Every structure is written in C-alpha cells, then in structure tokens.
Amino acid sequence: MSGYELVVGLEIHAQLVTKTKAFCRCANRYGAEPNTLVCPVCLGTPGALPVFNREVVAQATRLAIALGADIHLHSRFDRKNYFYPDLPKGYQISQFDHPFSTGGHLSFIVNGSTKSINITRAHLEEDAGKSMHLADGSTIVDLNRCGVPLIEIVSEPEFRAAEEAGAYLSAMRELLRFIGVCDGNMDEGSLRCDANVSVRKIGEPEFRERCEMKNLNSIRSVERAIAAETKRQIAIYEQGGVIHRQTLQWNEQEERLIPMRVKEGSDDYRYFPEPDLPELRITQAFVDDIRASMPMLPEQLREKYSTTYKLNREAVYYLAIDIRISGYTDTLIETGSTAQSAAKWVMGPVTRSLNERGWSFDEFSRRVPAATLSGLIQKTDRGDITLGQANAVFKALIVKPEKSPDEIVAELGIEVMRDEVKLGAIISEIVSEHPEELAKFREGKTKMVGFFMGLVMQATKGQADAQLAKNVLMELLEAKE
C-alpha cells in the first residue's frame, strides 16, 4: 500500500419494507414458492401497466430525512433498457436524472473515531427477478422479486480504507432497520452492496480508472473484496500496467474476485422518461407529516443517552441500535426508573433472557411490558428487595406474564433482612474467618469489599439489605484498624 491511497464509493441497494410491490399489488415478501407472488404487471404481460405504491414513497422519505438529504418534491421515473431473462419487461423502472433525493450524509465510528461520508443521491427503482444457474448449464428464473421496491443509495467516493466501507455499510444497515425502511437481511438479498474501487498515488489530484465489485453480500465481503481489489490494482500499477474498467464478482467461498463476462455492446441503457407513470409529486406537508412521525434517530438517541443520561459508551451504543430496545428503555425511564438502572437491566437480565429463550424483543416486551419491569426496578432501587431477589422475581415474571412483581414477591416468600444486630453477627463472623483477605483490604485493596459482600449474600441467601449490609461491613472492616 506504500505511497498509494484507496478511493472507494459504495452503492447500496435496499429493498423497502412494504406490504405490496412497487407498481402492483403483489405481496412484497421473501421466501415464497418461486413464481407465486406475480401478476400481469410484474410479469410484464402485454397490456399491463404500473401504478405507484404510496408506501414506497413514504419509506424513501423516511430514509431521506434520516440521512439529512434534500428531498425533491418532483422526481421522475425512467426506463433502463436491457435484455435479461429475469427482467420480464426488457426494462427496469428506475430514476435517472431526477432522483428522489440528493445529498445527505451518514456518520459512523471506525477505529475509535467518527467519520462522516457524503451521499450523492438516493433513487427509487424496482428489483429484477432472480436467475439460478443450474449445474447442467440451464438457467431457471424466479420472478417473485420482480417489482420489489428498492432504494439505491449512492455514496461519494470518500472511503479511504476497506474498514471504513464496512463500518459505513454496517451503520447504514443499522439506520435502515432502526427506521423500519429495510430489514437489512443481507443473506436474503434485501440489502446488497456494490463498490467502485480505484487507487491513486497519495497527493494525486485526479481519480484513476475504477473497477466495480458486485455481489458483496456481507460486511465482511465488502471489506475483503475491497482489500483484494486494492492489492490487485497496486500490483498492476507497480508492474507498469494499466487498469481497465471492468466488473468483478466477489466469490464469497473462495474469497476472490472473478471478472464478469463483458456485456455485449457496452452499457448503453438508453434511459428515457417512463411514459406509463406521471411525474412523482409529493407535497411538503407529506414530508413534514412523516418527519413528525419519525422516532429519534440512533445518532440523536446516542447524544441523549450520553449527555442527558450520562450512560457509558457501551450502554449508549447498545441501547441505540434497535428502535425496540431504545423504545423499551425510554419507557422504563419515563415510568420512573433511573437511566442507569434501566440500562443495566436491559443490557443484563433482559438481554440474557432473550438469548436463553430465543425470543424476539417484541415477544419479550409483550410478556413483560416496560411499565411492569419498571416497577420491579424501582422496588429494587428503593431496597424493598435485594438485587438477587429481583433477579429471581424477574425469572418468574418472564414465564408468568399474567402476574405482577408484587404477587411474585409474595409467592416466593421473599423478604429483606434488615435486622442490624443479626446482620452484624453474621458479618463479623465472616470477617474474622478471613484474616488474610482482611489484611489485603487494610493494605489498600478496596476490591476486597466485593469479596466480603459476596460471602454476606451467600450466607443470607441473598436476602440481606445490600446497602445496610455494606454499611455494617465497612464499619467492621475499618473500625478494627
């Protein structure tokens, strides 16, 4: 890489989450039997015509708002003409010189610092079908995907490292999911990425010839493919060679780039305005309504969590990654839990229970509404029950969603040991049985407090009032000095 600089721009294709396809009423859904989600419109049957789906426009508007892009109240559809068996009309309805939005940016963290990439444009188009090439050389086609709405997000060529491209794609996926515009499942092809890669000598003002990488179906692939292509181009330049523009396909299994068959007659798509659809016109009021209905975006949430709630960085990122998690946490706080406790509970017991039981967050929050958990958190914070007891109550709560925390406390016969004399006796016995640890504490190892507290909780079966026990313990540890 010595002396060379990488120049990369990404094109992200995101399938929009909508009930129906972009221009017909077929369901927009992955995984159905091949060629079952089709109709005359998406099959290109003679005489059929496309019509707009309003929800597509709403989704594009959400994304444009989230990226801070300029939304064009008037945009236009064009036909991109080419022949392929998975393109039944012989053209794709897309947007060429009047895209839905231009500009905007996306910020993300890479190697510990924040980077922001400018976005060139985002335009709407329809997806093509899926060709599957069989071992015997024949090709079969599934047209279920024909007409699925896509938004293509084109970045400026501002990436200077493969990890930056990976981090950007990851942040874009997070954003798309957060605002519910795309499910982001790269395995299912609902989010796809192409990269335009070139290299140049550091300090060179002009870009050199670029090559396009296709089929980058994971964040890892994006990074690997760009790294491989960088190496290839530098090697060619170092040997005095020239880069010719070409399209390469990333083979994920073999981790290598394979040049794609050169398309006959170059890429002249003969774009022209789609005569079957009038100009797409939206009103400022439509945009404003959508803006008002949008949740706080991850970037804004992180700001709120770190500045207003003073949460640590791990918590800030964890809570802002999914709209369901942030929404649940916000409700915990709104119903009286402290931000610190809410974060601790969501990241701890709640997440553990999701992992253990394989629940989605939606399923969890149906079982344990935020208001219920908030009650338990506050009970714990007030010291009505200990943390250990609270965990027991929580575990019972998730399997008995019809009960309230109070009912479970009663059911489990939980009570808190607040008898100072009794606690004092137990604790002083523990301290005297561990002279070595006591000595360490006195040498300044304050961590030993945790060790002693653990023993106290063990001895009291988790029923000791933690604050009271700690006070008593500290008195004993320090008094005998």
Add this chain to the structure above:
Amino acid sequence: MLRRIPSPAAIRQSPRRLPDIVGQSLASARELSSLGAFVSLLDARAHQQAQSVVSRIESGEQLPLGGYIVAVKDNIAIKDAPLTCGSKILDFHQSTFSATVIERLEEAGAVIIGKTNLDEFAMGSSTENSALGIALNPFDPDRVPGGSSGGSAVAVAAGICHASLGSETGGSVRQPAAFCGICGLKPTYGRVSRYGLVAFGSSLDQVSPFAKTCAEVYDVIRVISGSDQRDATSSAAPVPDSACLEPFSGKLRIGLVKDFLEHEALEPDVRIAMNDTISALKKAGHELVEVELPNAKYSIPVYYIVATAEASSNLARFDGVRYGYRHRDVTDLASVYDLTREAGFGKEVRRRIMMGTYVLSAGYYDAYYTTALKVRRIIADELVNALKYVDVLLTPTTPSTAFKIGEKIDDPVSMYLSDIFTVPANLAGVPALSVPWSLDSKGLPIGIQLMAPHFTEEKLLSIGAAIELLRPEGK
C-alpha cells in the same frame, strides 16, 4: 352502406331478439371473411353475454350499450381470448386478464363478437403489416381500409357490428374511418384507460371508438371514458354524462388550418370536398377563420422519433422467454433473443424497433430524442393555443382517399405521410374526430377531421353530428 343487423335502439325495443341478432352478426362476419376484418370470433363469449344482457334488460336495468354489438382490435386484452397484435411473436398467446375498456363495455351491455385485424403492433397505415393476412376496403377490395385499426373499421363499415374499438397512436382510427366512410374518434390522452391495450407509443396511445354516426360513437366513448386505478396516466376529468348526443345547435367559430388545406400532398378530390364542407358550414351561418400552425409540419419526424423510441422499449418484452413464439433453433440466451425477434416480428416492426433504439442510443440521444421532445412541446402548445380562439379546427383527415393494396408498402416514408393531418392531435393529446363527408370521383369515402380542446369530446361529437346533417344528399 347497408346495415346487416338492426340498430341498437331497435334491439332495445325487443331485447329477446338479441341472441339471434348476435348469431346473425357472427354469421355475416364469417360470410365476409374475405374482407379480413376479424382474426378471431368469440361465439361462446358473445352468446353468453347476449343472454346476460337480455335478462338484465328484462329485469329493468338501463344499459347504456344495451343492444350494441361490437368488435375489438386485437391489441386489446380480453381474458381467455387470443391476443395476437397481428404478430407471429404472440402466436397462441391468450390474455390472462381483460382490459378496463372491455370490462366497461360489457358492464354497459355491449356484446363483443370478436377481435379484429390490424397492422402488427398497430404499426402501419394500411393493415397490410399483419402476420394474419391483409384486410380489404369494403368500398373497393383492391384498396386498403387504412390502418392500423383497419379490421375494426371494416367490421363497422361492412355492417357486421354497430361499433368497434381501435387504438390510436398517430391516426390509426381516424385514417381508416376516413377510408371506410365511418366516424372515428381519438379521445384526449388520458380520457380512456390504457390498461389492457398492448403498448406501442405509450405517451400517445389511446383506445379509440368507431361507429357509423357521431351519436353512436358518443354512446361508446361515454362508457369507456374515466379514470382507472390501473392506469396512472388516466385522467379524473369528468366524463360526459348526457344520456344521448344532440347535434350542436349554436353558431360556431371554426378554424381552418391553412397549411393543411394548401398542402401539396392533398388530392384534388379531397380539396374539393373540403371546399364543399367550408361552403356548407358558411351557409349554415358558422364563422370560419384561418389559423396558422407553422410548426405542425414537423409532426411526422417528431412522431416517428417519440413513437419508435417508446416502441423499442415497449416491445422488448417479446423475447421468447415467457410467452408467445420462440424460435425452434435457439441454443443459448443470445439466440433466444436474436432468432425469436428476427423471425417473430415483421419487417415494419423491426424497422421501428431499430429506429427507436437508434434515437435513444448514446451519442444520438440529444440530437434526436431530446430535440423531438422539445419540438413536440412546441407543436402541442401551438395547437392548444389555436384551440383557445375557435370551437374546433377543421382539416381533411387524410391527404388522399384509400390507396391501392401494395401501392405504398415498399415506400415507408410515403406511407408515414398519410398521417400528416392526424399526428398533431396525438402529439398534443387533444381529441380529434373524423366524420365522413362525401365520396370522391372513384366512389371512395372522404373524411373531414375536427380537432378540439382537451376533454371536450361531447361538444366535439355534437359538432360532428351537426356536420352530418349538412352532408350532401345521396351519401
């Protein structure tokens, strides 16, 4: 010309006769098969619909097209019926759905007896470009009926049915209407849903009716007009709602397009007929004024750029992959496309796909396509503007009467010029009507064209009906 079947009004008087009359209509279509008007007859569908219409009328329903027997150009989809577009490439293709206009016709009580012949994919002006054989002009079987909706014009002119649907892109209904001595209306762009009409030039195409009189054209257009959720280019403008058409009774200001009346291609007999028309209108007390459309002369080149550009894309779907014809010798993907499209499309269609592909190609796009769009806008503005000062513009429909079969088929430019007076209305999207006026010295019909402002079909037809009353005797 003779009617071979009673009028719709007569049928409505005794609706039980309808099934027999439908039978008569189908029989005469077979008897006159040498005219080449029909490419398929839909006996079962027609008889079933006739029964349904009888019971609906008897149960007291008012059906706006009760008693109407109609034919439909074979580029309009009817569910479970063949749809050939006059092309080999749609061999054995059956529609899986019906066009909106078909649903509206049948709902209104019309009985559809069959699909009519056309120039392949509506590309032509003579119905000679059909893979299913040519159609003949009923006035002279050595002559063409015009095109591309020739079969639909012949079916009405020969008295087989009351009305028919054709489609217009550049005059494909008005020109055959003029050649066959009947009325043909190209509605305002967006007036009638295109859903189910196989696209040729999508920004120009409109489903367009034929009938013997303006009143009958009105009955049909009233039913098929109106917005359609399945066609984003259909208009929500109010639909004509008078129960029947009355001839226009007031005084009119009529614009005469000077360049058209003095056009070098105009045949003397057509010129004489135009002068007759003008005298008759003056005599009836209407005001005639001269109007200039200086850029209308660019209509044909503009039309053949815009229409072929759109056609090259619209016809890409006929690729031998999913439906219709596929060449038997295909070996790989490229040969599926090359052999199928080479053998499946006729010469004129291939010519237009090549022209359209060329004008959209990188390096030529701006010189042709972009320029054509700009000139289209100028021509349209000019026409719309002229229509602000007059009720209608009057021109001949065609420069000549029906020409001989084979006369122009090897001279595409001369064929294209038969549309010089009709194309401007398509470019501007305004409605235009051809009404038969008289016969030329050879006994062939001459049509006059009226153009009107957007969405004024009812007034346009009522003016046409008034002109029908001024026609010389013996027509």
